[in-house]
Amino acid sequence: MWAGGMGAVGRTDMYFHATLARTFINALSLRGDDDFIDRLNYYYTPIMLSVACLIISAKQYGGTPIECWVNPHSRESMEEYIESYCWIQNTYWVPMYENIPDDHTAREGSLKEKQIGYYQWVPFILIAEALMFSVPCIFWRLLSWQSGLNIQHVINAACDSQAIVDQADKQKDTPNSKLFPRSMISKIKCTRILAGHYVSSLYVITKLLYALNIVLQFVILNACLKNSDYLLFGFQVLADLYAGKPWTESGHFPRVTLCDFEVRYLANLNRYTVQCALLINIINEKVFAFLWLWYLILMLFTTISTMLWISQTLLVAEKVDYVTKFMQIAQSSDSRKEFKYMNGKGSGDTPYSVLSFAPHLLDRFVLHFLRTDGVFILRMMANHAGDLVVVQIVRSLWREFRERNWREFAEFEEMKDAGAALRGGGGGHSKHRVPPQPAVMMQHNHRFVTMSNPVATVMSDSIKSDDFS
Incomplete structure (x- = not known):
């Protein structure tokens, strides 16, 4: 009867929900400028919400979501009217062992808190939640490109070059410097907006928006279910489902409710109360219980991921240590290749050049050349x-940094050679030690370099970041 009453309207609404869900999912395709936790929020969670929306819509518009018990002598049209009225008008739940007030005015006041008015709007609630999960992703994608750096293209180029690196690793005669052209390296140069912190700061804000959105989901569930204890209510529903406690005792998502309606006969107004079965609440209970548990797990993972990204973005030591790890791997790889070449075990006519590692310039390389956005892109890669x-x-970036700051590297090599010579001349059988040399201040294009024997220290605070970018 319900299916016949709704007819084409129900099928049209169901088709609308399916089309909206499909368009929404296609718009939020996976990209390379995020991590797995982001994808759980903006991609996989909306998919789950869309699937739940389609299942409930199929039952709501294509099946029989509510059935009301009426007088057997009533006409079919009256039964359809009662079911339609009780569907659009809130019903209420009263335990079987409790009495219902005879006075309708008193009944409306005492049973107002027991009204159930969410079942009609569940598909729209789920679609709204799916849209809310996509807002942080849309925020990130709309604003990240304004930095002048197309992060997605850079990450895709790195993914495409992975096959080249794997092939070159098998062919030992391929120099590493030929794997990454200067055009690709130039894409990693950071924006001037916020002094190279724009993209990373925007990403941290996006992470915070994901966490805030999950908190809002609990608030929405609380408002829709009209339960001020919904945070505990989620545990209660799961506990009831696990223990097999019936809804007749807990009152969570009741299947049998009551509905009051009025019928006017000429000048008389007759009031009736019918008992209805909310079949749709069987599905709603499972859907909301699963979503509550999923939001709790997602909140945990998102919070941990957000804290990690905040520490990696703000802490200087985290950024320097991260780049140092790859510098040491590159230096170790170059040393092995040079050793094989010098011993005639390597192939090719071009000798391998060991990466010159100047530790005292590493901070400048990370903080003023790569900057926070550059380290962020390396993490994404x-x-x-x-x-x-x-x-x-x-x-490749370190070699470009060395080319731009060749004077500092030349002075570092000279001081390193001088220190080695001093250690060689003053060791062994010599009874005299070379006294420490005073620090000498040299000026090169308004850049001050402090040299001491045998170790040189560059005053990073006196050098502008523009000299290294």
Whole structure:
């Protein structure tokens, strides 16, 4: 009867929900400028919500979501009217052992808190939640491109080059410097907006929006279910389902409710109360219980991921240590290749050049050349393309940094050779030690370098970041 009463309207609404869900999912395709926790929020969770929406819509518009018991002598049209009225008008739940007030005015006041008015709106609630989960992703994708750096293209290029790196690793005669052209390296140069912190700061804000959105989901469930204790209510529903406690005792998602309606006969107004079965609440209970548990797990993972990204973005030591790891891997790889070449075990006519590692310039390389956005992109590359690709990228970026600051590297090599000579001349059988040399201040294009024997220390605070970008 319900299916016949709704007819084409129900099928049209169901088709509308299916089309909206399919369009929404296609718009939020996976990209390389995020991590797995982000995808759980903006991609997989909306898919689950859309599937739940379609299941409930199929039952709601194509099946029989409510059935009311009426007088057997009533006409079929009257039964359809009662079911339609009780569907659009809130019903209420009263335990079987409790008495119902005879006075309708008193009944409306005492049973107002027991009204159930969410079952009609469940598909729309689920679609709204899916849209809310996509808001942080849309925020990130709309604003990240304004930095002048197309992160997605950079990450895709790194993923595409992963196959080249794997092939070159098998062919030992391929120099690493030929794997990554300068055009690709130039894409990693950071924006001037917020001094190279724009993209990373925007990503941290996006992470915070994901966490805030999950908190709002609990608030929405609380408002829709009209239960001020919904945070505990989620545990209660799961506990009831696990223990097999019937809804007749708990009152959660009741299947049998009451509905009051009025019928006017000429000048008389007659009031009736019928008992209805909310079949749709069988599905709603399972859907909301699963979503509550999923939101709790997602909140845990999102919070941990957000805290990690905040620490990796704000802490200088985290950024320097992360780049140092790849620098050491590149240096170790170059040393092995040079050893094989010098011993005639390597192939090719071009000798391998060991990466010159100047530790005292590493902070400048990370903080003023790569900056926070550059380290952020390296982390994204490692997540999607692997560490081997990042090693090659860091090697190429370090060599470009060395070309731009060749004076500092030349002075570092000279001081290193001088220190080695001093250690060689003053060791062994010599009874005299070379006294420590005073620090000498040299000026090169308004850049001050402090030299001491045998170790040099560059005053990083006196050098502008523009000199290294």
